[in-house]
Amino acid sequence: MLSLKNVSRTFNGGLAGFQNISLQSKKGEVIGLLGTSGCGKSTLLRVISGLDPDYSGAVEIDQEKIKAVHEKVGIIFQEPRLMPWLNVIDNIGFGVKQKTDKLSEAKAYIDLVGLAGSEKLYPKDLSGGMAQRVSIARALITNPEVLLLDEPFSALDAFTKMQLQDLLLNIWNQYRSSIFLVTHDIDEALYLCDRIFILRGQPGEVYKELTVDVQKPRTRGDEELAKMKGQILELLDLSKSEKGNQNEHNKVASK
Amino acid sequence: MASKNTVLPQKSQWKSKDKIRIPKKLKLTLVGSIVPLVLLVAWQVMSVIGVFESHLLPAPTQVLERIGSLVADGSLWGHIGVTLYRIFIGFGIGVACAVIAGSVVGYLKTAELLVDPLIQGFRSIPSLAWVPLFILWMGIGEPSKITLIAVGVFFPVYLNIVSGIQGVDRKLIEVGKIYNFTPLQMVKRIILPASLPSFFTGVRSGLGLGWMFVVAAELMGASKGIGYLLVVGQNTYSPDLVLASIVMIAIFGKLTDSVLKGFEVRALHWQDNFGKQN
Ligand SMILES: Nc1ncnc2c1ncn2[C@@H]1O[C@H](COP(=O)(O)OP(=O)(O)O)[C@@H](O)[C@H]1O
Ligand SMILES: [Mg+2]
Numbered sequence: 001m002l003s004l005k006n007v008s009r010t011f012n013g014g015l016a017g018f019q020n021i022s023l024q025s026k027k028g029e030v031i032g033l034l035g036t037s038g039c040g041k042s043t044l045l046r047v048i049s050g051l052d053p054d055y056s057g058a059v060e061i062d063q064e065k066i067k068a069v070h071e072k073v074g075i076i077f078q079e080p081r082l083m084p085w086l087n088v089i090d091n092i093g094f095g096v097k098q099k100t101d102k103l104s105e106a107k108a109y110i111d112l113v114g115l116a117g118s119e120k121l122y123p124k125d126l127s128g129g130m131a132q133r134v135s136i137a138r139a140l141i142t143n144p145e146v147l148l149l150d151e152p153f154s155a156l157d158a159f160t161k162m163q164l165q166d167l168l169l170n171i172w173n174q175y176r177s178s179i180f181l182v183t184h185d186i187d188e189a190l191y192l193c194d195r196i197f198i199l200r201g202q203p204g205e206v207y208k209e210l211t212v213d214v215q216k217p218r219t220r221g222d223e224e225l226a227k228m229k230g231q232i233l234e235l236l237d238l239s240k241s242e243k244g245n246q247n248e249h250n251k252v253a254s255k
Numbered sequence: 256m257a258s259k260n261t262v263l264p265q266k267s268q269w270k271s272k273d274k275i276r277i278p279k280k281l282k283l284t285l286v287g288s289i290v291p292l293v294l295l296v297a298w299q300v301m302s303v304i305g306v307f308e309s310h311l312l313p314a315p316t317q318v319l320e321r322i323g324s325l326v327a328d329g330s331l332w333g334h335i336g337v338t339l340y341r342i343f344i345g346f347g348i349g350v351a352c353a354v355i356a357g358s359v360v361g362y363l364k365t366a367e368l369l370v371d372p373l374i375q376g377f378r379s380i381p382s383l384a385w386v387p388l389f390i391l392w393m394g395i396g397e398p399s400k401i402t403l404i405a406v407g408v409f410f411p412v413y414l415n416i417v418s419g420i421q422g423v424d425r426k427l428i429e430v431g432k433i434y435n436f437t438p439l440q441m442v443k444r445i446i447l448p449a450s451l452p453s454f455f456t457g458v459r460s461g462l463g464l465g466w467m468f469v470v471a472a473e474l475m476g477a478s479k480g481i482g483y484l485l486v487v488g489q490n491t492y493s494p495d496l497v498l499a500s501i502v503m504i505a506i507f508g509k510l511t512d513s514v515l516k517g518f519e520v521r522a523l524h525w526q527d528n529f530g531k532q533n
Contacts, residue, residue: 051429069435081426085448085525094444095434124527142434 001025001178002146007057009047010203017043018204023197028176032193034183036236039204041182045148048180049075061146074144078151080131082123089119092137109137113167129160140171147179154185165191169217186232190225191218198235208235313495318502321495335503337479338469345404346465350458353412361420362442374413382407383471400472407468408461415457419450452526455519462515466508
């Protein structure tokens with residue numbers, strides 16, 4: 001499906017961005033990219049989506065190297081990014097090329113994301129959760145084989161977040177598209193993903209790959225998942241802050 | 256589903272709030288007219304008791320009478336018609352040029368580099384400074400007047416279009432890129448609607464300048480128009496005519512602006528503005 005071979009994209013003379021990321025996704029697999037803020041997760045998604053063509057290495061979809069935006073890729077951003085001058089149904093149909101079946105298709109997706117009855121509302125009248133539902137429908141309407149999500153639920157309250165995670169799971173069940181989910185929410189990654197890549201460093205690199213072998217749908221308080229959460233926390237934060245302290249000690253020492 | 260149920264009652268709540276707000280709006284206009292009314296009454300009283308000499312500052316009733324007589328002998332509509340005609344033509348030309356130039360400069364970086372410094376340079380020249388040249392080139396007939404108005408209208412519209420286009424949220428542009436929009440689609444479906452608010456800002460301030468310049472153009476030589484009435488008023492020592500003309504300019508300036516505002520409100524109903532809430 002999607003494969004990354006030694007992909008790097010760095011800024012500031014190699015001090016930010018990410019480097020040397022290689023991974024392969026299987027069809028219908030949900031891959032989580034987990035990492036602290038600033039380790040290049042958004043940059044990676046932009047490279048995969050084709051929005052940022054200035055990378056080194058190879059990004060391939062079905063053995064086809066991509067250098068521009070690929071029509072098999074859909075992306076959902078952290079912010080809904082709706083067109084404020086279009087109502088819900090027109091926003092959902094925004095990316096559809098043929099005018100004829102735009103409306104009927106948009107209608108189908110409106111039901112899928114649970115927004116029936118809100119077709120005529122404008123973005124200013126939508127709650128954060130509703131707006132993100134619209135942007136999910138807008139991304140799905142072009143039938144992407146690879147769906148990229150950049151911290152899609154991080155701006156939502158806990159309850160809306162859980163609702164939308166379940167919605168995403170539903171959608172995945174129906175369409176079985178490959179999903180790349182960038183997140184900094186460990187619970188979210190464990191609830192949704194088949195494999196989790198942990199990124200660390202500046203520029204970010206794959207630090208660890210974890211497979212979550214729990215049948216979906218999962219229960220949120222699952223014991224196995226709780227154990228993995230502890231493991232991930234150790235990999236991410238604790239060891240990092242220790243390392244940070246060490247660095248500080250080193251600096252002090254070298255002075 | 257749950258969200259649907261919670262939205263409906265909320266809506267009706269808003270509606271009932273709106274009902275309470277309408278009298279509030281009325282109250283605001285009433286409050287706003289207190290000071291002008293008091294001043295008007297004071298002016299009238301002062302005129303009646305003779306503090307203001309009527310050959311310098313006639314009473315409001317005299318000004319009204321003058322407007323009435325202009326209406327009665329039918330000459331008012333002719334003057335207003337000519338002025339409106341000039342402003343419409345000049346405004347139309349100015350806006351059209353500004354839209355074309357502004358879109359090209361806002362969208363194409365090279366055009367900006369080539370043309371924008373020049374336009375910015377011209378902008379710093381007060382438009383009235385062109386008057387002698389226009390008269391030399393085109394005489395004191397309609398063309399020079401309309402050109403002057405068009406020049407005045409051009410700059411605010413142009414500047415607002417350029418900044419509107421350049422200020423379009425990069426994040427929205429990226430959505431278009433994701434769907435492989437062509438440059439034309441990008442302009443039509445994202446850039447144009449997104450810069451509509453600043454276009455309207457420009458057009459409305461352009462219209463204000465248009466009124467300023469139509470009066471200036473008519474002051475410098477015309478045989479008809481509201482500006483001409485001002486000149487007549489000055490030459491015949493009739494301040495009532497001058498004040499009557501000023502009142503007409505105020506009324507029609509406000510009217511034309513509210514027409515534009517009507518378009519604006521309709522075209523930008525999707526905006527989430529502070530100003531709209533009350
Ligand atoms: N276009 C760019 N130019 C320069 N630096 C950038 C650019 N995009 C991102 N960066 C930098 O790369 C780093 C990683 O950013 P990002 O991918 O957004 O991180 P994350 O999404 O993991 O929080 C940040 O330090 C950011 O400042
Ligand atoms: Mg990010």
